[in-house]
């Protein structure tokens with residue numbers, strides 16, 4: 001039994017068609033697991049299902065042996081699951097530090113030391129602490145988004161395309177940061193478009209097509225699988 | 236000497252009244268902008284909610300007067316305002332629970348909520364007219380002037396007098412204190428910041444564990460405070476007539492939009508922009524020019540750009556110009 005699991009999840013938006021079909025993913029602490037697949041495959045939807053942002057028709061979500069399928073998104077955040085959405089993942093009208101404080105909204109203790117830890121992890125954020133996030137570059141914003149999500153000290157971190165729209169150099173930098181987070185014993189589940197680079201840093205991966213699991217395996221296995229290579233990694 | 240007279244003239248007829256009127260508009264504009272930023276609709280009941288808060292203040296003032304409570308030189312209304320605020324917060328939460336909440340839960344589009352607020356406006360208007368009637372009422376008691384024009388002339392030996400009403404000083408002072416507290420709350424406290432976060436990015440606020448019910452409730456509480464104080468100060472300074480409050484919605488919305496809708500500090504400054512523009516453009520400058528120009532060049536007309544009957548045209552024009560050229564407001568800066 002893995003630490004965090006989505007089991008045979010089926011569901012869609014409102015009364016619309018099912019977007020994901022019997023989709024299963026799991027991730028352990030200290031592991032990076034990537035979800036890959038073509039646009040519109042339902043990768044973001046699968047993440048929303050894990051967080052409870054859409055209702056499942058069947059299937060379950062389990063963390064540390066506890067079934068959380070019926071919990072609201074906020075209550076799942078309380079269980080230690082943090083989510084960085086694909087878009088609109090920062091408060092643009094607030095400063096860097098205020099974004100981090102909002103990430104700590106559910107904490108009642110003094111979280112100043114956690115802010116310090118985030119600044120150790122992302123030194124550029126310390127430098128820009130009082131600047132409005134809307135004025136930062138794309139890579140810096142993604143670091144703010146990560147930092148906000150880390151403020152609750154999550155056991156599971158879900159990232160939806162954390163490197164979308166940044167340059168290759170910034171992408172490498174962000175992946176380095178994600179590896180650092182993984183070393184703090186967090187379970188990381190991420191959706192990525194940059195499949196090769198993502199698999200390179202992933203322990204395992206899933207390939208999702210039209211809402212169903214198509215392939216899965218370790219990062220290396222998927223990178224070497226000719227079928228995956230030809231259809232998703234550009235040969 | 237003539238130069239000094241000219242300055243006093245402008246202070247007396249433009250600067251002090253505009254600062255007062257601007258403060259009154261500012262409170263209404265912050266109210267509009269908060270509701271827009273957090274609940275995401277244009278609240279057309281703003282003016283009548285302010286009238287309602289003022290009416291409650293007046294009723295409590297009358298009650299205090301009838302049992303012989305007074306504040307001496309200060310108006311009794313000041314003592315009534317805190318009680319009126321409590322009542323008004325109840326009214327706001329009541330309306331929210333039984334009217335707005337339904338549309339919010341169903342995620343109705345903002346225009347639908349705006350239409351609903353027009354319904355609330357009619358009902359509120361009717362309730363005010365049933366309870367206190369449509370006529371003009373003055374409820375200021377206590378010492379009316381801090382400096383009287385005559386005294387000022389005697390003191391300084393100038394021709395022009397500077398009259399400062401206590402209601403003017405009270406308005407400006409209370410507004411500055413209230414707005415300072417509000418900005419401190421929004422920028423420095425956890426709850427205030429969570430409101431800004433909710434206004435900035437609702438989905439991410441929910442993902443961060445911010446409770447939307449709490450944010451909405453506090454928004455209405457602040458709205459109740461602003462509506463009551465803004466309305467009561469206006470009524471103390473001028474007079475209370477429900478229809479005037481309805482009319483004031485135009486300059487209030489103009490102030491909120493000039494300041495960038497959703498930006499409370501912009502709305503605050505916007506109040507003064509509108510007030511000064513209105514008074515600058517409708518003041519008759521004849522006497523001013525008589526002081527500063529040599530007698531041979533004495534103006535023959537009133538030198539008034541617009542008749543005061545058209546003062547609403549000023550807000551309206553500013554509104555249209557801003558919406559056309561600077562739809563995000565004339566001040567740069569963060570939203571809520």
Ligand SMILES: Nc1ncnc2c1ncn2[C@@H]1O[C@H](COP(=O)(O)OP(=O)(O)O)[C@@H](O)[C@H]1O
Nearest residue numbers: 013016019037038039040041042043044045046
């Ligand atoms: N909020 C939504 N409401 C309805 N349908 C949606 C919504 N978001 C995504 N979809 C649909 O769900 C499908 C999968 O989308 P998504 O999960 O975002 O794909 P991916 O992240 O893999 O690119 C698409 O067909 C998309 O049109």
Ligand SMILES: [Mg+2]
Nearest residue numbers: 043044086160
């Ligand atoms: Mg996606």
